[in-house]
Amino acid sequence: MPVGGAAPAGQAAAAAPVEEEKVAEKTEFSVKLEKFDAAAKAKLIREIKNIIPGINLVEAKKFVEGAPKVVKEGLNKEDAxxxxxxxxDLGATVSLD
Structure with a gap:
């Protein structure tokens, strides 16, 4: 009966390091409005209204006040x-996901 020392051959193969998977570079990004400067709220609301198609000024105001919210999804890195x-530049804190 062996004491200590080397592991049996079957266990040695299981202990071999597993190849790391390559992490694919992210190609789609979401732009998320985290928070904003209160002094810049009006400018930010107007910009959100221009960015998101089909919303009116009231909806843009609710969107901004409801931060954190995703502004746009599926953008390439440059556009994001x-x-x-x-x-x-308008006074918002923004993150890319």
Whole structure:
């Protein structure tokens, strides 16, 4: 009966490191309005109204006041970064998911 030492051959194969899966680069992003500066609320509401098709000013106001909310989904990285910068320039805190 062996004491300590090497593991039987069957267990050695199970202990071999598993190959790591390659992480695919993300190609679609969501732009999320996290919060906003109260002084910039009116400008942000007008911009949201322009960004989201088919909503009126009242709906845009409710959208902004309901933050955190996703503004747009399925954008490529360039468009998502551009939208993020636009909203941040208006006084919003924005994240990309």
């Amino acid at each position: 970064e551009k939208l993020k910068k636009t909203l941040e």
